[in-house]
Amino acid sequence: MTFTKTTEQDSNYNHLEKMTINELLTHINNEDKTVPLAVEKAMPQIENLIEQIVIKLKAGGRLFYIGAGTSGRLGILDASECPPTFGVSHDLVIGLIAGGDTAIRKAVEFAEDSTNKGWEDLNTYNISEKDVVIGIAASGTTPYVIAALEHCNSKKIITGCITCNKNSPLSQVSKYPIEVIVGPEFVTGSSRLKAGTAQKLVLNMISTSAMIKLNKVKGNKMVDMQLSNNKLFDRGIRMLVKELNINYDEAQSLLEMHKNVRTVIQNYSHGN
Structure with a gap:
């Protein structure tokens, strides 16, 4: 050719x-x-x-x-x-x-x-x-x-x-x-x-x-993203508010505790 x-x-x-x-x-x-x-x-x-x-x-x-x-x-x-x-x-x-x-x-x-x-x-x-x-x-x-x-x-x-x-x-x-x-x-x-x-x-x-x-996305969200700045941390909080039907402050405190969106969803969903 x-x-x-x-x-x-x-x-x-x-x-x-x-x-x-x-x-x-x-x-x-x-x-x-x-x-x-x-x-x-x-x-x-x-x-x-x-x-x-x-x-x-x-x-x-x-x-x-x-x-x-x-x-x-x-x-x-x-x-x-x-x-x-x-x-x-x-x-x-x-x-x-x-x-x-x-x-x-x-x-x-x-x-x-x-x-x-x-x-x-x-x-x-x-x-x-x-x-x-x-x-x-x-x-x-x-x-x-x-x-x-x-x-x-x-x-x-x-x-x-x-x-x-x-x-x-x-x-x-x-x-x-x-x-x-x-x-x-x-x-x-x-x-x-x-x-x-x-x-x-x-x-x-x-x-x-x-x-x-590789299961690095849940639904359409980047649940494994690194929370490396305020914008991404805020995005993570808003994901949790929507996913778990909780308020912003509660989502913030959970994310500060676990440092990972997926972990919070898994733990919270299992009642931990």
């Missing part, structure tokens, strides 16, 4: 510098509207990968995201939000980026071109067949990511990917590829735009669905 980087093709718009701010915003917004529809077309692929993730996580495995640049940062963002949102260990979902933590804020030149560093980065976590690794690369051609997944395949570790090009080298090495084809960017080649939005939407789906299937 032929491979064409649609993410690198010329923008459908020209002379951007001559546009008014309103015109720029209108065109960017119109392009953004196409992203959820592109994600919808990839939902069977997304579902297949999530099914594998749930199996592995329930058996004590971990989920790894690995990427470079914007893709790597999006993986780290999603991983970092799982502990406060769902009360899971920081070791359950792990994001890795080419160039290490420095690259989260500042581009590290040529880090994404290494064909051995990705596997080395994964290996520092003693990765094994119990785990799942998702390579994230809008282009689908990032050597750091592709080589890491090839190593994983040789070790019988389940691999997936999130890319925005059809039939990319990354898709070819992924056991469970996700391809969200968003087409040319508003600014030619700027894959932090539609491609980045698509990757964020898919990551939201993956982590949220997996955590729900």
Whole structure:
């Protein structure tokens, strides 16, 4: 199959510098509207990968995201939000980026071109067949990511990917590829735009669905969230008011005592 980087093709718009701010915003917004529809077309692929993730996580495995640049940062963002949102260990979902933590804020030149560093980065976590690794690369051609997944395949570790090009080298090495084809960017080649939005939407789906299937949500509430600030503590109190049909002060005192929404619901429901 032929491979064409649609993410690198010329923008459908020209002379951007001559546009008014309103015109720029209108065109960017119109392009953004196409992203959820592109994600919808990839939902069977997304579902297949999530099914594998749930199996592995329930058996004590971990989920790894690995990427470079914007893709790597999006993986780290999603991983970092799982502990406060769902009360899971920081070791359950792990994001890795080419160039290490420095690259989260500042581009590290040529880090994404290494064909051995990705596997080395994964290996520092003693990765094994119990785990799942998702390579994230809008282009689908990032050597750091592709080589890491090839190593994983040789070790019988389940691999997936999130890319925005059809039939990319990354898709070819992924056991469970996700391809969200968003087409040319508003600014030619700027894959932090539609491609980045698509990757964020898919990551939201993956982590949220997996955590729900791990019973980290009750009803529609984040009952295992970490009460790490006043806003979240207040949210927890309001959950208890609604769930247990008690007043705010009583809910507050119970939450201060138990420090966890789920624990209060379980204890209170059992008359403790």
